[in-house]
Amino acid sequence: MAEILVLAEHAGGDVKKVTGELITLARRFGTPAVVWAGPGAEEGRARCAEFGAEKIYVADDPAVDDHVTAPVAMLLAQLVRDQSASLVLIAGTPQGKEVAGRLAVKLDSGVLTDAVDLVPGDEGPVAEQSIFGGATVVHARVKRGVPIVAMRPNAISPQAAEGAAELVPVTLSEQADGARVLERVIAERGERPDLTEAAIVVSGGRGTGGPDGFVLIEQLADALGAAVGASRAVTDAGWYPHKFQVGQTGKTVSPQLYMAIGISGAIQHRAGMQTSKTIIAVNKDPEAPILELADYGVVGDLFKVVPQLLDEVAKRKSL
Amino acid sequence: MKIVVCVKQVPDTASDRKLKPAASSGGGGTLDRAAVDGEVNELDTYAIEEGLRIAESQGEGSTVTVLTMGPDKAAEVIRKALSMGADDGVHVQDDALTGSDALGTSLVLAEALRRYAEGFDLVILGSESTDARMGVMTAMVAERLGVPQVSLASKVDIDGGTIRIRRVSDDGYHEVESTLPAVISVVEKINEPRYPSFKGIMAAKKKPVQTVSLADLQIAPDQVGLAGAATEVTDFSVRPPRQSGTIVKDDGDGGVKVAEFLAARKFI
Numbered sequence: 123m124a125e126i127l128v129l130a131e132h133a134g135g136d137v138k139k140v141t142g143e144l145i146t147l148a149r150r151f152g153t154p155a156v157v158w159a160g161p162g163a164e165e166g167r168a169r170c171a172e173f174g175a176e177k178i179y180v181a182d183d184p185a186v187d188d189h190v191t192a193p194v195a196m197l198l199a200q201l202v203r204d205q206s207a208s209l210v211l212i213a214g215t216p217q218g219k220e221v222a223g224r225l226a227v228k229l230d231s232g233v234l235t236d237a238v239d240l241v242p243g244d245e246g247p248v249a250e251q252s253i254f255g256g257a258t259v260v261h262a263r264v265k266r267g268v269p270i271v272a273m274r275p276n277a278i279s280p281q282a283a284e285g286a287a288e289l290v291p292v293t294l295s296e297q298a299d300g301a302r303v304l305e306r307v308i309a310e311r312g313e314r315p316d317l318t319e320a321a322i323v324v325s326g327g328r329g330t331g332g333p334d335g336f337v338l339i340e341q342l343a344d345a346l347g348a349a350v351g352a353s354r355a356v357t358d359a360g361w362y363p364h365k366f367q368v369g370q371t372g373k374t375v376s377p378q379l380y381m382a383i384g385i386s387g388a389i390q391h392r393a394g395m396q397t398s399k400t401i402i403a404v405n406k407d408p409e410a411p412i413l414e415l416a417d418y419g420v421v422g423d424l425f426k427v428v429p430q431l432l433d434e435v436a437k438r439k440s441l
Numbered sequence: 442m443k444i445v446v447c448v449k450q451v452p453d454t455a456s457d458r459k460l461k462p463a464a465s466s467g468g469g470g471t472l473d474r475a476a477v478d479g480e481v482n483e484l485d486t487y488a489i490e491e492g493l494r495i496a497e498s499q500g501e502g503s504t505v506t507v508l509t510m511g512p513d514k515a516a517e518v519i520r521k522a523l524s525m526g527a528d529d530g531v532h533v534q535d536d537a538l539t540g541s542d543a544l545g546t547s548l549v550l551a552e553a554l555r556r557y558a559e560g561f562d563l564v565i566l567g568s569e570s571t572d573a574r575m576g577v578m579t580a581m582v583a584e585r586l587g588v589p590q591v592s593l594a595s596k597v598d599i600d601g602g603t604i605r606i607r608r609v610s611d612d613g614y615h616e617v618e619s620t621l622p623a624v625i626s627v628v629e630k631i632n633e634p635r636y637p638s639f640k641g642i643m644a645a646k647k648k649p650v651q652t653v654s655l656a657d658l659q660i661a662p663d664q665v666g667l668a669g670a671a672t673e674v675t676d677f678s679v680r681p682p683r684q685s686g687t688i689v690k691d692d693g694d695g696g697v698k699v700a701e702f703l704a705a706r707k708f709i
Contacts, residue, residue: 133612190608190617191580191590215611216568216576216593223577226544227584232671233543235575248675253574254458259680260470266671300589301619304605309613316611322708346708364630365609370454370571371483371629379708389455400706401686402699408690415683418702422691430696438700438709 124152124208127201128175129194129221131213132158135165139319140213142280144273145173147240149283151209151247155179156287157201159194160187167287174283179290185298191217193298195224200295202229202268209247211240214272215318222272231267238277238376238397247271255370255389256396275318276376277397309365317349317366322379325351325368325395329384329405329424333361338428339383345435351375351395353385369394384424387412404428442499442599445506445558446492446565447550447582448485448522450515451572452477458572463674469540469667470674472572474512481518484567487627490634492565493526495599504528506558510538510549516650523645524637530650531557537655540667543573547581549665552658554586557651563604564624568593579626589619592626 126148131138141156148154155177156170163180170178179201186193198210198221210225212218214236226233237249247269251260264270317323324346326339336356343350351368352361368375370393380398385391387403387410395401396415403416404424413419420427452458456477462468481489489507496503507522509515510533519530533553541549554564564586569576583590594606595614604623608615637645655662663669689698703709 131611190592190615192584195580195584217610219576220580220590220592223543223547223575223580224584224590226577226671227547227581230544230671233575233577234672235577252680255454257458257680258460258677260460260463260677261675262470263673263675264671265673300583301591301617301623303608303615304618305616306610307613307615318611346703379703379706393454400708401683402702404695404699408688413688414685416688417683417686418699419686419688420691420695420699421688422695426693427691427695427699430694431699432696434697434700435703435709438704 125155125205126152127198127207127210128154128156129198129210129212129218130156130158130166130170131215131218132162132166135162137166137169138213139280140275141170142173143275143278144211144213145170145175146281147273147278148211149174150240150242154285155205155207157198159197163289167289171285171287172282173280174285175287176285177288177290179292181292181294183294183298186294188303189298190301190303191220191224192300193294194221195228196296196298197292197294198225199228201292207268210268210270212270212272214274219272222270226270229267231270232264233270233272234262234264235272236374237271237273240271240273252397255393274374274376314343315347315349317351317373318375320349320377322346322348323351323368323375323377324348324381324383325353325385326356326383327353327385328355330356330361335425336361338424341432342381342383342428345432353391382412383428385412386410387415442496442503442562443558443560444492444496444504444563444565445508445554445561446485446488446522446527447508447578448489448518449482449509449570450479450511450518451482451570453480454571460674460677463676465676470677471540471667479514479517481521482567482570484569484571484629486634487629487631488565488567489522489525489527490632491597491627494632495563495597499599506531508550508553508558509533510546519650520645521637523648524642525635526641529648531653532650533653533658535655537662537666540670541665542670542672543575543577543581544671545665545669547578547585548660549658550578550582551585552660553653554582556658557653562621566624566626568626568628579624583624586624589623591617591619591623594625594627595631597625597627597631
């Protein structure tokens with residue numbers, strides 16, 4: 123069986139959830155082989171094995187880690203050629219998509235981004251993409267070169283499978299160059315899960331009325347173990363940091379549960395959350411477009427509904 | 442300093458965007474650009490503004506060129522950038538470009554930069570377009586030109602021949618440094634794009650815009666457009682509206698009802 127290369131997303135030895143998703147997906151097409159750029163492969167190995175990775179190609183070269191995008195694309199191109207890989211899977215994060223773009227140029231191969239599913243087809247893998255804010259579902263394929271697909275995080279459920287996860291050291295055949303990383307700064311995130319990886323996202327909109335009202339959104343998120351999101355109205359007004367914006371120009375999320383609190387649901391916002399599995403909305407306006415998307419919607423005052431919900435969640439937890 | 446900003450005309454995000462028939466129906470499944478109003482890709486407006494600010498801070502002799510690829514009507518986005526203060530424009534327009542994928546587009550932009558912006562110090566792009574949302578163009582253009590990619594910048598500082606940016610990462614940011622020339626991309630909110638002034642709009646009408654064909658770039662028509670694309674839309678469907686859920690009015694028990702729904706679905 124052909125090798126399927128999966129570019130690992132990791133922070134040191136800590137394997138990101140999306141990596142398990144990609145290894146699971148790779149099994150549909152061939153033998154999953156993880157590509158690990160930078161340090162931490164020894165620590166991350168067991169986690170990759172749990173999802174069925176047979177090999178882990180490791181380039182623990184400081185030059186790879188210290189340069190932006192280019193060396194990782196070089197590494198992947200080298201492995202695609204040396205191992206005759208038939209597919210490359212990359213996490214569809216902004217940084218991952220850059221690697222995908224460079225690799226596509228190097229191999230003169232087609233690249234598909236933001237796929238929410240990928241299935242074998244008669245003429246190679248067929249990707250499902252959700253475009254125009256989720257209003258249109260597209261099936262696309264690569265017709266030249268080795269397919270490179272950037273998958274939207276959270277789109278595939280990771281499934282356990284046993285893999286040997288044999289560590290295979292790789293040396294870059296070319297000198298890494300380009301822009302250099304001087305320093306890495308980790309933003310304070312507290313205890314909340316990452317917005318794009320979270321199983322539950324609780325988002326607040328204009329209806330929260332300001333930073334004081336937005337505290338309710340944080341409280342609800344914490345009660346549910348969820349990530350906090352915000353509509354553009356909220357981040358534009360400076361009520362909550364911009365990096366939490368969900369929407370067309372912000373983050374795209376696909377959680378199991380999305381709660382839109384005081385968000386009307388303009389196209390700008392829907393574009394970032396429409397593929398969520400279950401949607402709950404609370405809005406005082408019965409005409410709010412978000413209610414059309416909601417599996418469950420409450421027309422009412424969020425300042426009454428959310429505190430009551432918090433009480434109820436606390437009650438049920440203490441049972 | 443010689444700065445080039447790449448801009449894209451996209452359909453108004455609030456309009457009803459549609460695709461043309463896909464491969465299964467004998468078409469290309471490309472965006473129906475004629476059907477909707479075009480606007481400058483919002484994320485590119487931050488790139489234009491950043492280009493203008495850098496040019497202003499670098500002083501006399503600095504220029505900002507706007508580069509776009511697209512049909513006749515895409516000239517509107519060049520005018521918009523010129524009215525904000527850019528100096529001149531390059532518009533790559535050729536019927537054979539219709540249906541180009543990211544590989545084709547990056548080839549065209551890279552060749553246009555080589556031939557019509559020779560000696561550039563800085564190429565600036567928005568982080569993605571609001572229509573295709575691929576977010577690959579900066580990396581592709583940098584790869585083709587063989588110059589450093591300094592992308593996803595939320596802050597840009599230039600000191601002589603060195604550029605230093607704050608690069609957005611998934612858990613914070615990285616301080617990244619490179620020599621010039623470089624290809625950079627900027628993220629939303631790096632700045633507040635200016636509105637064109639009346640004077641700016643009038644002045645834009647006299648600024649030079651070159652229209653360039655594929656032949657001028659020495660690119661064969663079959664390297665781009667649908668013919669040259671390495672990807673294909675096989676089919677598409679307009680998503681049926683989500684099955685309408687249960688909508689209740691809060692009669693004093695809204696919170697309890699949401700909790701019951703969450704419990705029934707095992708979220709709590």
